[in-house]
Amino acid sequence: MVTVGLTFISALVGWSATAALTAYAQRRPSVAAIAWLVAALGVTVGLSAAVIGVLFDFGELTFRLLHIGVSLIGPLFVAWGAFEYAVRSPNGRFTVRLFMSALTIVPLVVLSVDRISGRFDAAFPPLGEHYDLIPRALVNGAQGFAALLLVLVFVAVLRRGTRGPGTNDLAVLGLLVLTVLLSVVVGRAGLGAFGPLLMLGAVSSLWGAGALAARPRRDPYDDDDYDDDYDDEYDDELDDEPQEQPVRRKRRNADPYDDLYGDAPTAPPAKLRGVITIYTLGEGQGDGFDQLANAVVAEVAKREPDTLLFAAHTVPSAPLQRIVYAIYRDELAQEEHERQPHTMEFTRLLSRHVVATNVIELSLSGAAANDGLAAMLMPR
Numbered sequence: 001m002v003t004v005g006l007t008f009i010s011a012l013v014g015w016s017a018t019a020a021l022t023a024y025a026q027r028r029p030s031v032a033a034i035a036w037l038v039a040a041l042g043v044t045v046g047l048s049a050a051v052i053g054v055l056f057d058f059g060e061l062t063f064r065l066l067h068i069g070v071s072l073i074g075p076l077f078v079a080w081g082a083f084e085y086a087v088r089s090p091n092g093r094f095t096v097r098l099f100m101s102a103l104t105i106v107p108l109v110v111l112s113v114d115r116i117s118g119r120f121d122a123a124f125p126p127l128g129e130h131y132d133l134i135p136r137a138l139v140n141g142a143q144g145f146a147a148l149l150l151v152l153v154f155v156a157v158l159r160r161g162t163r164g165p166g167t168n169d170l171a172v173l174g175l176l177v178l179t180v181l182l183s184v185v186v187g188r189a190g191l192g193a194f195g196p197l198l199m200l201g202a203v204s205s206l207w208g209a210g211a212l213a214a215r216p217r218r219d220p221y222d223d224d225d226y227d228d229d230y231d232d233e234y235d236d237e238l239d240d241e242p243q244e245q246p247v248r249r250k251r252r253n254a255d256p257y258d259d260l261y262g263d264a265p266t267a268p269p270a271k272l273r274g275v276i277t278i279y280t281l282g283e284g285q286g287d288g289f290d291q292l293a294n295a296v297v298a299e300v301a302k303r304e305p306d307t308l309l310f311a312a313h314t315v316p317s318a319p320l321q322r323i324v325y326a327i328y329r330d331e332l333a334q335e336e337h338e339r340q341p342h343t344m345e346f347t348r349l350l351s352r353h354v355v356a357t358n359v360i361e362l363s364l365s366g367a368a369a370n371d372g373l374a375a376m377l378m379p380r
Contacts, residue, residue: 123190280357
């Protein structure tokens with residue numbers, strides 16, 4: 001009866017976690033949130049089948065549902081969600097999505113139809129004791145891929161640093177790693193009455209990771225009071241930890257437009273850098289992207305004098321396209337821009353709205369502009 005009670009509680013917490021993750025996905029839609037929701041749903045369906053199994057002994061259907069959720073869907077989609085949450089590379093995300101398609105569909109079909117051997121009782125049945133070689137190999141491959149994704153996520157978070165948002169990202173990653181580890185252990189070993197107890201920890205950890213990832217302070221661009229809140233936090237950080245301030249050069253007090261906007265057009269400096277970024281948005285994501293873009297434009301205008309021009313454009317003939325055009329004084333100015341907290345947060349949140357990105361780097365060979373253009377586009 002202890003196993004029955006623990007399994008029932010695990011399934012109940014699993015459904016609660018699924019409901020909570022559904023709310024998080026609706027409030028802050030993203031691929032990561034949807035992946036974690038699918039993982040929670042798969043694990044919870046498996047635990048619900050396990051309730052029947054521990055009451056009346058497991059059968060083929062309850063065994064399949066348990067391991068499809070706990071051994072396959074849960075670990076794989078938790079790790080995929082972690083990758084989408086922490087890694088910003090569009091090419092990396094696209095590649096992982098291709099692998100996800102194969103590592104989900106093929107094992108799911110095989111686990112659903114492959115022959116099952118052995119006798120069942122009321123204890124959690126290990127996957128390896130009842131499936132043949134091919135299903136075991138497919139599950140091992142999926143779990144190995146999940147482990148690889150988590151390692152890549154850990155490296156990406158460490159490279160960005162563990163201060164500020166990085167601390168929250170590490171906490172989210174830790175809970176997700178615990179979820180995957182507990183699910184894999186239960187799927188492979190069963191562990192009797194300890195199986196549902198470990199799964200209770202797994203679904204609770206996933207719930208906690210989703211809650212941390214959805215915290216409003218991790219998404220300041222969605223807050224109408226973003227500018228004021230960001231200024232306060234930024235100023236406090238400068239007072240408390242001045243060493244975290246990006247490197248600034250002595251010429252910061254110079255007029256950033258002197259080189260471009262004199263009495264007559266002149267040849268631009270040889271080191272001037274330009275970048276055009278073309279974003280293709282998901283259906284209905286225009287307003288969300290524009291809100292992010294407006295926030296980062298305001299921060300660039302206030303904090304980056306060596307970013308000579310930073311403008312976000314809509315495209316009237318293509319409503320799902322946005323173009324961001326930037327001119328930097330030199331390569332160092334571009335690097336400083338990319339290290340700014342508002343730039344890093346903008347980049348992290350893009351995946352919620354953008355389906356494709358095309359970056360064009362420019363070497364400026366000529367330019368002409370009047371004095372009013374700079375004041376209109378980049379008020380300081």
